[in-house]
Amino acid sequence: MRSQRYAVVVGCGRLGARLANHLSRDGDSVVAIDTGESAFDKLSPDFSGFRLQGDATLMAVLREARLDKADILVATTREDNVNLMVAQVAREIFGVQRVLARLFDPKREAAYERLGIETICPTTLASEAFLRAIEGPFGSRKEGRS
Template sequence: MHVVIMGCGRVGASLAAALQRLDHTVAVVDKDPESFHRLSRHFHGSHVTGNGFDRQVLVEAGIERAGAFAAVSNGDNSNIVSARVARETFGVDHVVARIYDPKRAEVYQRLGIPTVATVPWTTDRFLRMLLPEGVATDWRDPSGSVAVLRLPLHEGWVGKRVLDLETALGCRVAFVMRFGNGVLARPHTVIQADDTVYVAALSGTVTDVTATAQRPPEESE
């Protein structure tokens, strides 16, 4: 597959090298010709100087035969405009844009452009390395508002209903991994030993949700 990358910063250069190792053809676009020095000396794709949202520049980079386009420059506006041109003008199937502002990322998702919200994603990666297992999230929506995380449960929750867990934690059970299979749990589904429970929670409540789950459930009178 041919892939066009807009932006030859560290991310763009690394992505180009990774795609080439997977035997894809790659073209990199950047308005600063000096940026191409970041490309690996083993890179044998093409590089085009110009703005990534300029149609002629994209044509020169092979956008008309591209199966994928990645906008990873350091500007949100440039990334989203070039991504929309790739999708709407040239009909590229797989398009993604890197966005620094998580609030804007949600808007762009609604326009049909998949985004990587850099700040929330990076934050979660650091949390995975700094904090105990189960505290960091496994997925976060582009706005950073809702998180999905694997929940470390106290053994006292075994035998309790999903509804009881949701009520106590103030979140929703997204799914349960049981014997290696994903299960869409219903409110009256009973939690079993060795279940791995994933919940969806508002980002600001993740710490409280995790702490509550690690305590035994309060017995109702």
Template sequence: MHVVIMGCGRVGASLAAALQRLDHTVAVVDKDPRSFHRLGKHFQGKQVVGNGIDREVLGEAAVEQAAAFAAVSNGDNSNIVSARVARETFGVDHVVARIYDPKRAEVYQRLGIPTVATVPWTTDRFLRMLLPEGVATEWRDPSGAVAVLQLPLHEGWVGRRVSDVEASIGARVAFIMRFGNGVLPDRKTVVQAEDTVYVAALSGTVTDVTAAARRAPEES
């Protein structure tokens, strides 16, 4: 398929190279022609100099034939405007924009533009490396307010109801991986040995939630 990338910084160049390795055609748009040196001598796609919010520039990048569009410049406003132009003017099906400000990301998500909120995502990646015991989140909403994480659950919770776990840790059990299958629990679901439990929690409560989960349940 054909993919248009707006922004030829490190992310844009890396994304272009990865797409080319997967045998997709790629056009990269950037205002600074010097940025294209990041693509390397083996890049075979199109290099378009210009503003990624300009319809003529996007037309030169063959956005009409594009199945996907990625806006990864260093400007939130430019990314979201170009993403909206790609979707609303040219009808590109798969559009994503990189956003630095998580509050803006939430607004743009409501407009139907999938976003990658760089700061929360990067923070989570560092946490995965620094805290290998499962404290880092698996997913975070664009605003950074809600996190889904794998719960480091004390073995004493085996045989207890999900509703008891939720009441103790102060978070919602989102799903359980059981014998390789996803399970959507209800309040009567009982935690089994070897279950991997994932919860949805407010970001500011993640530390307290995981600490509570590591403790043995109180005897009723």
């Protein structure tokens, strides 16, 4: 079994909560951060990590999350700019090794690649998946069933 990692998930929406649940179930130590208390309702009953209510663009909140000890940070709030700011702060100021940000805007994704920020863009992913499905029926079937 691999050693336990410390992961901070910013934004506890559908994606953030899903990731937090997964990582926690896999044995990682997880802190989920969201501005709204009710967001944590989406965490599963067996989620064994911490819930931290607060605004992740404030340094105080990130310090409270012990970001300096984190191995992983995933920024999944619905605001691209929050994700970009939190990701950069995590990498440059808290020295987190693995930093990922969700970005809806593909143009922003291209720009921040140049700054070395690793991003995942649902818009790009979905459009690629759609195009594959349109172009090749066999390829798409394999993708969908895997």
